[in-house]
Amino acid sequence: MAQQETWLIKHAVTGRSFADSRKQSFDCRLESMDGVFRFTLQGLPHEAAEAIVRYSGELNVFRFVTPVDKGPVVKHWYYVTPASVEYHEQTDELTFEAGSEIEYHPEDYWGD
Amino acid sequence: MFTIYPAASRFSFDKGWLRGSHSFSFAEYQDENNTAFGPMRVCNDDVITPGRGFGAHPHSDMEIVSIVLYGELRHEDNRGHVAVTRFGGIQRMSAGHGIIHTEHNASQTEDVSLLQLWFSPHTRGLKPSYEATAFHPERLQGQLLPVVAGKRVPGTEGEIAAINQDLTIYLSKLQPGEQVEFTQAEGRRVFLFVIEGSLRVNGEHILQGRDSARIEQEPKLALAAEESAFYMLIDLP
Numbered sequence: 590m591a592q593q594e595t596w597l598i599k600h601a602v603t604g605r606s607f608a609d610s611r612k613q614s615f616d617c618r619l620e621s622m623d624g625v626f627r628f629t630l631q632g633l634p635h636e637a638a639e640a641i642v643r644y645s646g647e648l649n650v651f652r653f654v655t656p657v658d659k660g661p662v663v664k665h666w667y668y669v670t671p672a673s674v675e676y677h678e679q680t681d682e683l684t685f686e687a688g689s690e691i692e693y694h695p696e697d698y699w700g701d
Numbered sequence: 702m703f704t705i706y707p708a709a710s711r712f713s714f715d716k717g718w719l720r721g722s723h724s725f726s727f728a729e730y731q732d733e734n735n736t737a738f739g740p741m742r743v744c745n746d747d748v749i750t751p752g753r754g755f756g757a758h759p760h761s762d763m764e765i766v767s768i769v770l771y772g773e774l775r776h777e778d779n780r781g782h783v784a785v786t787r788f789g790g791i792q793r794m795s796a797g798h799g800i801i802h803t804e805h806n807a808s809q810t811e812d813v814s815l816l817q818l819w820f821s822p823h824t825r826g827l828k829p830s831y832e833a834t835a836f837h838p839e840r841l842q843g844q845l846l847p848v849v850a851g852k853r854v855p856g857t858e859g860e861i862a863a864i865n866q867d868l869t870i871y872l873s874k875l876q877p878g879e880q881v882e883f884t885q886a887e888g889r890r891v892f893l894f895v896i897e898g899s900l901r902v903n904g905e906h907i908l909q910g911r912d913s914a915r916i917e918q919e920p921k922l923a924l925a926a927e928e929s930a931f932y933m934l935i936d937l938p
Contacts, residue, residue, distance in 0.1 A: 601762075602736075602743065602763070603728065666759040668798050689799060691759065693779060693801045699783075700775075
């Protein structure tokens with residue numbers, strides 16, 4: 590059994606959800622090279638993709654990984670480069686880059 | 702221009718562990734016409750029950766100020782900062798290119814009440830930082846006491862938190878009949894928030910507890926206490 594991945598894109602100020610793979614069906618591909626993370630999303634609702642472009646300067650992008658052994662979820666957060674956020678309507682692809690990633694383990698913090 | 706936002710006009714909620722009011726769009730409250738006042742993006746008036754709080758979550762490119770009104774607020778972040786703040790204490794976090802943090806009520810018996818303020822920074826991608834400062838509560842009386850400022854004033858380290866935006870947050874307490882004046886520079890904004898009591902502004906506008914006002918193009922503000930007043934004034938670009 591493979592580890593389970595959840596993808597989330599939210600507005601960084603209000604917390605409004607633009608994309609949530611637990612509730613929506615879309616593909617997300619992540620490639621990393623030389624410290625740059627390149628995301629390609631396909632199948633997002635048109636309105637969601639446009640909202641992500643509109644709020645490109647204020648995005649929280651998450652990848653939650655649930656290990657095969659059902660251990661604690663490992664969370665990854667990405668710092669998106671606003672100018673890289675593009676929606677290609679003809680191919681129904683949303684692409685963007687992140688310049689850095691923070692991996693965190695919520696159970697490591699007091700009170701969590 | 703002087704626009705009053707009565708306390709009751711805010712979005713209020715009660716989740717059991719957290720109750721509060723949002724002055725700007727936040728979480729369940731979404732209003733495209735109320736997302737900012739200059740660089741100010743959030744003014745949340747929160748009460749957190751004992752031992753509860755916000756789990757680990759990220760921020761970026763936001764200056765976040767927490768002013769504790771009573772109780773104990775615990776901050777922890779992925780850069781090794783841990784602090785507990787009480788009344789008289791200010792927490793300032795510059796999220797910059799990314800920070801993970803938690804905020805909890807450090808007490809197992811008492812609520813914590815805080816104002817949390819978010820501002821867009823003057824520059825994106827700054828190095829994340831955090832500081833906790835403390836002012837002397839007795840110095841609030843009869844004057845506008847700066848507790849957060851965009852310019853570091855020598856000798857105020859530990860008392861005035863330094864923020865990456867051209868703004869100053871003042872706190873003040875006035876006795877009935879007492880008055881202070883604030884001169885608003887041209888092109889600047891003022892966000893005024895009454896924490897407790899009643900404040901008369903320029904002789905005509907009366908703000909009660911938790912009312913706020915967004916003020917532009919008013920060269921002089923005369924702030925007089927109708928009854929004992931505790932309030933916050935933010936000078937913004």
